[in-house]
Amino acid sequence: MTRYLLKRVGYMVITLFIIASVSFFLMKMLPGSPLSAENKLSEEQQAIVLEKYGLNDPVPVQYVKYMAGLVQGDLGTSYQFDSTPVTKIISDRIGPSAILGAQSLIFGLIFGILLGLVAAIFHNGFLDFTSTIVAVLGTSIPSFVFAGLLQYGLAVQLGWFPVALWDGGFEYTVLPTIALMIFPMATAARFTRTEMLEVLGSDFITTARAKGVSGAGVVFKHGLRNALIPLVTIIGPMAVGLMTGTLVIEQIFAIPGIGEQFVKSIMVNDYPTIMGTTIFYSVLFVAIILVIDLLYGIIDPRIRVTGGDK
């Protein structure tokens, strides 16, 4: 197990190195420079600033310098905000995004699984069709459409929740969370329904029923765990979808999250912030994938990683 983990972490580091390198050069290919929007500075002043940030060096030199800093955990300082370290920008901004992402993933999965279960149990009934329609709408309509509708309906018309902004209160998280969770919910519902139907038709479910297990016991004790195995696979891409999804949602709800910051930094060519955020997202992504692979083993004993003697 330890060996397996070490190996996986090694691969993660290699993956991250490749992502960092590719993003670095791609970013450098973006047109313009951090100073292209600046008109107030004279030519000499601009030269001094470029020199200070090392932007006059050839790109490979910049790359080596950046990677050297990265290895030591130094993501550089932002160009926009008075030499604030990028790590601080990320840690300041991560809060709202993390809350939104986690809330929408958790609620989306819970509601999605429930919806899928209901559909499977009442197969071909009214509830099944309702849940299928919800799932199809949820997967096909983009989250920003829901965001707009929610803002208009629940905030402007009914006044139940604030229209936008972020004040730390729970009520500010409700609408963006709903807008974000629709997609994971719909996807989870579809998967759970299909898998559950298949599992409920399998022989071991008959064995369980022949043992005298009740209907609920059959679904939750015997069915659910087996139906969840394929669902775990899609949680990874789903979590990533939520990360990128927040970019748009944070803009619409004017939430000071990391996604909003990310978009802004690309606009003004704030290289260290772009790199920092990209690397942060990547770390998150590979970590989620590792967690999912470990989750497989917990849910399904057949793919559990053994000590290497097998």
Next chain:
Amino acid sequence: MDKLLDVKNLKISFNTYGGEVQAVRGVNFTVNKGETLAIVGESGSGKSVTTKALMQLLPKPHGFIKEGEILFEGEDIAKKSDKDMQKIRGKDISMIFQDPMTSLNPTMKIGNQIMEGLILHQKMSRDKARERTIELLELVGIPDAESRLKQFPHQFSGGMRQRVVIAIALACNPKLLIADEPTTALDVTIQAQILELMKDIQKKTDSAIIFITHDLGVVANVADRVAVMYAGKIVEIGTADEIFYNPKHPYTWGLLGSMPSLDNEGYELTAIPGTPPDMTDPPKGDAFAPRNDYALKIDEELEPPMFKVSDTHYAATWLLHENAPNVEPPESVKRRLKGISNTGSTPEVAKDGEQ
């Protein structure tokens, strides 16, 4: 003998897009305490469906009991609600399934799968259930039971898994054990072991067994009585000796003729021509008539009633009618006849629900 199970005129149908499939069309049989009844017949004859109906395990909502009674210890369980059936399933009646590779939950430790029924029906504490589970695993011949119960099904071989399935079925000392082709998915040496095990267990626990199979070799090995099913009906029922050595129904002749046996060395195996009828629209007369070399004209018009051959032996064929021509069974069957004489002078029509 004490009747444990008495099935009366059981009819089971399935609703499909193609119409109503009459899978079982009026089946009567009894099972006495401690005996083994084998139900044989080819695929689609309704043998599995009959036994699934006994436990109300028919696939819902398509399959349903259309008519008839299932008296278990005198109580009609055909009309019981699912909730009431949950108390009977696994406790009084339990089932061993055909394919051990798929009939165990792959994500549950086998110990827990066996303990589940004990905790459910006998309200045992986990510790007690664990002790009983170890006992059960030893009973079905799984060595090192203590550590085995922490393992998952994929760590067991096919034969071992079937032993676990049997242990699950035996957990609460059921009065009736239904074995739905328990050896079909196993190789021959393991088959023999499992059959020995089942016989052994029956001796120890004195439970009745309904043994479904299409393997007549297995039947000869385990059964006290045999019911032959064809197209949703029992066409012949009797003690194992009567069915093997004095069969009366042409379908039973066909089955026996197609069974390889050491006595038959040097002879060709026969096959029953044709296929079973479409059960959405069962034929008017005898369902077996189109495939039957010995069919009489009346077979196409009128379904034969059950004729009583002896107190224990009944067969539904017009050949037993007093006006029927004297038809000799085929050579392959004659070689088996051991001269068990008919007890009744001439077979007569059995009264309703007699058998």
